[in-house]
Every structure is written in C-alpha cells, then in structure tokens.
Amino acid sequence: MKTLRWILGTVALLGIIALIVIMPFRSVFFAANPTHIGFVGRIIYILILSSLMVLFRVMQGPTAADRIVAIDIFGILIVGLCAVLSIATGRSWYIDIGIAWALQSFIGTLALAKYLEGRSFND
C-alpha cells in the first residue's frame, strides 16, 4: 500500500513537471500583446499546485485554527498570483486587486482569531 502511494505520487509529480515544460498556460491572458508569456504561463501551474495544497488543509484540518491559518495563507498566495498576472497582461489594476485582497484577508483573519478566542467583536 505504501509502495503504491509512493508510485502514484511520483507519477503525479512527473506529470505536473511535464505539463509545466510542454504546455504553458495561455488562455487566461486577455491582453493584446502579452509579455513574458512562457515564464508566467509556467509559473501559474506552480501557484495552482500550492493553492490545492492549502485547500487540502482547509478541508482536512482537525481544528478551526488550522482552517483559519490556511485561509490566511491562501489570501497571501492570491496576492502573488495577481502580481504575476499584472506582469503578463501589462495592466496595473491586477496589483490593486491584490492589495484589496490582502486587506480583506488581514481583517478577516483578525476577526476570526478573536472569535476563536471566545470574545465578542466590540471589546
């Protein structure tokens, strides 16, 4: 059973690496003249992989604190994704989305931490 899991994991990892090398992610760019498309199109796979690991922790996490940490990390990853997309499309408002997402994620994490601590929101 353990050998089977190792083999499955190795095949999945090699498949992801082959996908990154062969087929960059092209369909998300709406810009007329995208720049650095090979680099950015390969990066997006790695960010999606990290986001899937974070979502696994959100589903799996034994306590509520695990889920709060995972949601916080997910917000920070999205900021990086927005920065990378702004390189590819040349549009600066992607970074605005990232800053707004970071603000909302910070406030939400503080509120959830206070709720976890067992206090109300107004003290």
Add this chain to the structure above:
Amino acid sequence: MIDTIGMVFIALGLTFDVLGCVGLVRLPDVYNRLQAATKCVTLGTCSILFGTFLITIDTSLATGLKALVAIVFLVLASPVAAHAVSRGAHRAGVKLWEGSVVDQYAEDKEGEE
C-alpha cells in the same frame, strides 16, 4: 538584464511558496503549521512582488510602485495576523503536539492566576 534579475527573484519566491505549503500540509500541529506557512509564504510573496517591481519598472511605473506598497503592507500585516491566530488557538485550548518540549505561554498564564 533587469528582467533576468526579476525572474530570479520570482523563481526564488515560488520556491519559498511551495515549501511553505508543503509545511502547511505535512507538519503535526497548528503552531508548527502556522510558523512554516506564514513565514515562508510571506517572504515568498514579497519576493514575487519585488520581482514584479523589477520587471515592470521601465514599462509602467504604476505597477512597480503598487507592488512596493503591497510589500510594505504584507510585511506589516502578516505577522500580526499570525500572532493573533496563535494566541486565539492557545486560548481556545488547542493542544500542542506531544513531542513539544516547552510551552512558556501556559507557564505565564499560570503565573498570572
């Protein structure tokens, strides 16, 4: 040339991101996961934003300056959020991993009462 330096920064940041997420999946309890994930992912995302600043600074100035603003905000905000979550988890009674050797916050709370 400056594009290449920016790409090196972005690749370094991606490495930190992936390792932080592996730590989030693999480590045994909340506090270990919080430490691995928050530090690695914050540093990695700051590195990605700095690479964005270096790549886009000569084509559009606005994108680069907004990336710097995002770096400052992340560096200020992320440790505060991590500290709040760990304090809330400790007060909510989340147990430490059984291999942990010291719990000074619990000793401090016993001293107060």
